[in-house]
Amino acid sequence: MPKILSIETSTTVCSVALTVDGNSLASQKLFLEKSHSTLLTVVIEQIMKQVGMEMTELDAVAVSKGPGSYTGLRIGVSTAKGLCYALDKPLIAVNTLLVMANEVNQQNHSQALLCPMIDARRMEVYTALYDGELNELEKTSAKILEENSFDETLNQKQVLFFGNGADKFMALKNGEANAVFIDNITPSAWSVGLLANQAFLKGDFEDVAYFEPFYLKDFVATKPKKVL
Template sequence: MATILQIETATQVCSAAIAHDGKTIALKEMMANNIHAGSLTLFIKEAMDSTGFQFEDLDAIAVSMGPGSYTGLRIGVSTAKGLCYALDKPLIAVPTLQMMAEGFMRQNPEYADSICSMIDARRMEVFTSLYDSDLKMLSPVSAKIISEYSFSKELDNGIVTFIGNGAAKCAPVLQHENARFSELNFNSASYMSKLAHTAYSSSRFEDVAYFEPFYLKDFVLTTPKKK
């Protein structure tokens, strides 16, 4: 029976959860801009305190690995790695888009069609991947610029539910009778529990020294235009 601290910072959500034996037992999170650096460690402490566990009682640290916000991922992964070093615990990396699909299935256990996780990558671009209801990956993680022709093959073959903060902006473009959209948030550390427990049970750990977030695209620094 494993006790795992779980961290999700890939989007605007700053989230920390404690899971025991694959089930979430504590959660502290908030959705807001630019709060990860100042709030994550506080959320972790509050989640830990609510369970009665000490940090030494943890068996592993799990972190949402991306893709997503460059800054958010850096904060989440660096915090997870720091805790792994300090506590001498293994690091588990959970694919962010798969975690989102797991969250959707947790809320919709009878669903039997495809799930398309989408994270906003600005303008009409999203980080995305397609899964079936068993969380089997149907298309690799990629950065896509969405048009009316996107996912046409998949939509012609059946229902696809688009989820995540990138889905809403794509809804006016993906006008297909088989397209469905969920407005719920699935970027939560609470949805990492099953995936993290499976990884722990298989000893699927990362090299703490060399692990980096899955950014998918290089970070590009832009300078605001002068008015």
């Protein structure tokens, strides 16, 4: 019965969950921008206190590895690695897009294809395509959305689009019968925990010393706005 603390910080939403044997005992999600660095450890402490468990009782720490926000991923992964070092526990990392697909798939009774999208600015998104068994049909990539994007797939199958990058694709696919858009889906730590439980049973762990987030694209710094 693996006890896994899961961390998800790949977008503006910060979440933490504790799962035991694949069942979520407690989870918390903060919809506060730029809260990761100040509140992540606080939420972790609250979760552990809520379930009455000591950190030393954990069997592993899991983290959403990306793609997503450069800063958010860096904070989440560094926190997870720090806990693994301090507690001498294994690290599990899960693709963020798979985390989102897994969450939506809990209610995917139609067996439609799953297409999570994370906003990568302008008309670009981080995306992948999964079937109802969470098999990867299209690998994770940074895709510039156009009117004919996913046309070949949509001609054959219904596709569920979701995530904070899906809105701009909805504007291009308005009226497309096989394109279904789901609102308010953000990566959740409890979904990280469900996938991490499977990885734990397989012994699929990361090298804590060398593991890095899956940024997908190089970080591009922006100049701060001038104060008038």
